[in-house]
Amino acid sequence: MVLSFSPGDLVRARGREWVTLPAPREGVLALRPLSGNENDVVVLAPSLEISSVEAARFDLPEDARSTVQAKAALLADALRLTLRRGAGPFRSAAQLAFEPRTYQLVPLLMALRLQVPRLLIADDVGIGKTIEAGLILREFMDRGEVDSFSVLCPPHLVDQWIIELKDRFGVDAVPVTSGSAARLERNLPLAQTLFDAYPYTVVSLDYIKAEKRREGFARACPDFVIVDEAHACVGTHKGKQQRFELLQGLARDPERRIIMLTATPHSGDEEAFARLLSLIDQDFGTLDFDSARYRERLARHFVQRRRVDLVEGDWHEDRSFPKHETTEHAYRLSPEHLAFQEAVLDYCLSVVSKAGEQKRDQRLAFWGTLALMRCVGSSPAAALSALRNRAANEADRLEPQIYDEDGDDEDAVDIEPSMAFSDDPALRALIDQASGLLEANDPKLDALVSALKPLIKSGANPVVFCRYLATADHVKAGLRKAFPKLIIESVTGELTPDERRDRVAEMALEDKEEGAQRILVATDCLSEGINLQQLFDTVVHYDLSWNPTRHQQREGRVDRFGQPAELVRSIMMFSPDSAIDGAVLDVILRKAEEIRKATGVTVPLPDERGPVTHALMCAMMLRRGGHKQLTLDLRLEDGTKVMEARWRDASENEKKSRARFAQNAMKPSEVAPEWDKVRSLLGSPEDTRLFVERAMSRFGVPLEKKRNVYIAHVHALQQSLKEKLEQRGLEKSVRLAAAEPAPSGTSLLTRTHPLTASLAESLVEASLDQEALPDLGVGRVGAWPTAAVSAMTRVALLRVRYKLTIHGRKEQLLLAEEAALVALQGKSIVATGEDVRDMLSTPATADLATIARDRMINAAKAELPDLLAGPLAAFVEQRAAELVEDHARLRTAAGSISRVSVEAVLPPDVIGLFVLMPGEM
Template sequence: MTLSFSPGDLVLARGREWVALPAPRPGILALRPLSGNENDVVILDPELEIASVAAARFDLPDDARSTVQAKAALLADALRLTLRRGAGPFRSAAQLAFEPRTYQLVPLLMALRLHVPRLLIADDVGIGKTIEAGLILRELMDRGEVDAFSVLCPPHLVDQWIIELKDRFGIDAVPVTSGTAARLERNLPLAQTLFDAYPFTVVSLDYIKAEKRREGFARACPDFVIVDEAHACVGTHKGKQQRFDLLQGLAKDPERRIVMLTATPHSGDEEAFARLLSLIDQEFASVDFDNARYRERLARHLVQRRRVDLIEGDWDEDRSFPKHETTEFPYRLSADHLAFQESAIDYCLEVVSKAGDQKKDQRLAFWGTLALMRCVGSSPAAALSALRNRASNEAERLEPQIYDEDGDDEDAVDVEPNTIFANDPALQGLLDKASSLSVAKDPKLDALVSVLKPLIKAGANPVVFCRYLATAEHVKEGLRKAFPKLTIEAVTGELTPDERRDRVSEMTIEDGEKDTQRILVATDCLSEGINLQQLFDTVVHYDLSWNPTRHQQREGRVDRFGQPAELVRSIMMFSPDSAIDGAVLDVILRKAEEIRKATGVTVPLPDERGPVTDALMAAMMLRRGGHKQLTLDLRLDDGTHAMDARWRDASENEKKSRARFAQNAMKPAEVAPEWNKVKDLLGSPDDARQFVERAMSRFGVPLEKKRSLYIAHVHALQESLREKLGQRGVEKSVKLATAEPAPSGTSLLTRTHPLTAALAESLVEASLDHEALPDLGIGRVGAWPTPAVSAMTRLVLLRIRYKLTIHSRKERLLLAEEAALVALQGNSIVAIADTAREMLNTPATADLAQIARDRLVNNAKSELPTLIEGPLAAFVKKRAEELVEDHARLRAAAGSASRVSVEAVLPPDVIGMFVLMPGEV
């Protein structure tokens, strides 16, 4: 007879006991050892086994080892921390390596409301959109609803997603890019696609959008997709159009779950916003959202919150984010530097005046002059490079580089642009001046040093953003001379993305007990893709960006969720002597700041750049004086008026959009209670810390306390534990933080931290297997006197398994597990959970003689079968009923039509039993 096993059943196979997990297909068993972890799962076919597979029981053995109070308490904590398949309504809680903020659970609840989740998460920069999307993904995976997924993102974000999925959610995904795809596809069978072989992928949008790959991906694409930087997929630019065609093809499958992320969903462009919404529902491309009924429909799919909404509103998340102090730092140019800028501007204006009547020729002249003037304003080194790089055939590429708009399809370009001017004698004079100034004293660099000195003295770690590669190298060398004791590095586009990440991570090197202070000089290749909040707390805009969104991106690398500093500073440097800086401040940055204050968000420049270019040139000419006639002749004032009008329209549209779609429906009281209940069951970060402290002491290697941190000397543990930890990447001495955000060079000590997990699994294994860590003395029975009880009390440590059936469009049967500590006096349960744990944790008042201890333990063992069939079975059944109510309550709050039934697997596993006597015996 063939036995049928379902998730939660105990199975005897290959000479040991296992618990059955959800099987990949009928007739096959997925089994996890009772004393093992999720990585020890085996897949087997009962028909191919030499010894038959049979049902099993888990009983407290007659030869169970005896233990003392402290070790019994340690075992109870270890059991609770090893379980990963939570029975509560937040199934994913046991898998997370961080404590999500309550507001970050809102998109998850919104996703659970929908039959087919399709969401646009449009929260502000730095709130944690990656975390919010990851929570949805992890929860649906743990509910058995997602077994494959793809994250689609710009190429510079691929590595960041791989790291976030691994470190925060315990998900190992593979990167699919132009550099990795061929290697991943090598040796695959012809009938198998890369996405069949690798179910968890992070895919470069620019790799997969190509027509030759797009159709194949649409056929193989998993039914759960996350799209990061979704706003970069809906423009009219060729690359954006290819991305939109890709997403539109994926969205045609009505069963595909899609979560899109963007901090700039609207940006004043109604058409682009409509295209974005069409990926949720094709009807949204054309509906009138002034109509309340349509807004209500969209509100089920769109969450859009500014940081101020979370800090000042009901969520009270003030400490989730640092305070942000913004200042401006004007500096004076020397006579020589000012004369050089004046000469460069005169030359450029002369070129513009000779451009002729053709609009195209005028525009090319404008772009070329603006490109050169950007370099002149950045540094003599950048100006020298630009002046040498003339006779370019890439004039059409100048405009996006001038306005810092090169991040959608490639890294931000930080090489000095080629000019489009002919080789003439006037250029030689500028070259000579730039060359001499590049080795002279630089007033801008001196101003930077004066800005940084008080910050460095106060302990700050700044990032200095420059526009051009030559400027970054010039600044790096200058700062190394000014601050010889600090770690100072530069990250520019000369480095590959991996080299940039390595260069930043290497700056965590410490000098003895004190972190070495650091300064990072970076170009805008680092304004997206690598989060810097763990290492840096200050941003200096050495060069003004001509795109206000880029300023926000720079600051967003540091000022974001997870920043350990309470205060983040950003400093904008400019020279009031410079016509270039003055024009950019007047035309772009000041107006962008006015809009940000009015709307709460940064609105990008209007898409049409002609009026912006005209306005900049007009402002520059008028600041210089004597060029009024040229301004009138070229009708540049018309561009100024046109730009003002278009930006004003964009601002109004953004305000209207924010007012329409503000996410105010869900309140903290609807989210927090269920999550807090889960935390109590699984153990808080503080519980994990106490466990690791006690466990390391038991292993003879106590944690070393240093200020607010702990150091775990893993290298001093016994060999079997060292090997287990080494397999998880934990070696030598590990710095541990006990509260988020964790400082740089440390990791947050949670229940999923490799150290916590390895210690907990080892202790449970040692209690169940006499041969595992025999010297530790972790047993499963014991007896001792304690002031915690006034009558003889038996504490029973249970591992309870449940069969969860989710009744929805596709019925799924899942395994869930909980640890429970139950205190009984006679046949009556007198305490559970924290109250019972307090009894167990109360130190014994004395040691019992072995004969007395054995007698108490043996008497309790003899009564155990009655307890299991009576009060303990009733407790487990009641707990199953409570879980049904918990699931129903959360699903009702989420508006979900599905329901969950919970069946307790009886009898529960008795991991330990301890007899507590009142006082001293």
């Protein structure tokens, strides 16, 4: 007879007991050892086994080893920490390597309430959109509803997604880019696509948008897709049109789950916003934005929170974000630098005046002037590079470079632009003048050193953003002379994305002495793609960004969720002697700040840059003086007015959008209680810390505490455990943080941390297998007197298994597990959960004589069958009913019934049985 097994059943195969897991296909069994972890899973075909696979029971053995109170409490904590397949509505909670903030759970709850989740998450920069999307993905994976996915993102974000998925969610994905796709496809069968072979992928939008790949991807695309920087997929630009066509094709499948992320969903462009929303539901692209009925319908799919909403509103949590202090640091130019600026500006304006009436010639002259003046304001090194660069094919690239608007498919360009001016003696004289300044004292660099000295003294770790590569090299050399004891590196476009990430990581490794400080000099190639909050807490804008969005992106690398510092500083450097600095501050940055204060977000510059160019030229000429007639001749005042009017219109549209679509449908009181239930079952971060402290002491290697950091000397642990940790990447001494944000050089100590998991698994294994770590003496039965009880109380440590059935598009039968503590007096349950944990953790008041201890243990064992058939079975059934209610409450969508049913597997596994006797304090 062939037996049929389902997830949660116990079986005996290959001489040991296993618990069955969801099988990958019919005809095979996926099995996990009862004393093992998720990495010990095997898949076997019963028909091919030498010995048949049989049903099994998990009984408390007659010769179960006895233990003492402290080890019994440790075993209870270890069991709770080993379980990964949660039974509650947040099934993924046990798999997370961090403690999510309450507000970050809102998109997950919204997704759970939709038949086919399609969301636009439009939270501000630094709030944690990646985390919010990852929570949705991990939850649906653990519910068995997602077995493959693709993240679509700009190429510079691919590596960041790979790292975040692995480090925070335990998901190993492969990158699909122009550089990796051919390698991944090599040796695949003709009938198998890359996405069949690799179900978890992070895909470069730049690579996949091409028409020859777009169609193939549409056919092979998983039915769960995350789209990062979704605003880059709508618009008139050719690349954006290609992306939109790609997403539009994917969205035609009504069953495909799509989670889109953007910090700038609207930006004053209602047409682009409507196109973005049409990817959620085609109707959303045409419905009336002002309709209350439309807003109510959209609110189920759209969530948008500003930083201020989470810092000051109902969602406020202590230390969700650091405070942000912004200052301006003015410096004066030396006579030599001022003379050079005047000479360059005179030269540029002479070129502008000769441009004639042709609009294209005027535009090229304007762009050339602004580009060169920007290099002059950056550094003599950047100016010299630009003056010497005579490439003739750069004219069409000047405008986007000026406004820091690099293409969506490429990194920020930090090479100095070539000029559209012809070579002549006056230009050669400027080159000689710039060469001379390289040997002179640099007042801007001196001002930077002056601004950094008090910050460094206070313990700050700054990132200095420069616009050009030559400037970054110049600044790095100057700072190394000024601060010889600090770790100072630079990251520029000369490095590949991998080399940039490695350079930043190496700075953390170099920080071997506690309190060592670092300065990073970077160009805007680092303003996206690599988060810097763990290493740096200050941003210096050595060169002002001419793009408010880029300006915010720079600061967002440091000022974001997970920043351990309580205060983040940003400093804008400028010279009142500089015509270009003043023009940019007045025309762009200060106006952008006014708009940000009014709307709560940064609104990009209007798409049409002609008026902005005119406004900057006007401001620069008027600051310079003596060129009013030229200003009038070119009618530049009109440009200033047009630019301000269009930016004001965009700002008003953004404010209207915020008022229409602000996410107010969900309150903290709806979210927090659900997560609190999870924490009580899985343990809080503090519970995890206490467990690791106690376990390391039990293994003879106590944690060493230094300030807010714990050091685990894992190299001193016994050989079997040390080898297990080495396999998980832990060697020598490991620096741990007990709470987020984790300081630089530490890892957050969570229930999924390799140290926590290895200790917990080893303790459970030692209790179940007497030959495993016998010196620990961790047993499954015990008896002792304690002040925690006033009558004889029996405590059962249970591992409870449930069969969860997800009634969705396809029915899924899943295994769920919980650790439970139940206290009984006679046949009545008197306490459960944390109350029993407190009983078990209360120290014994005395040692019992061996004969007395054994008598009480044997009496408890004798009554165990009746308890399992009676009160313990009732407890497990009641818990299953509660789980059904919990799932129903979270999964209900538009009045539908629960989509989850829960069946308890009886009897529960008795991991431990302990007798507590009344004892005096």
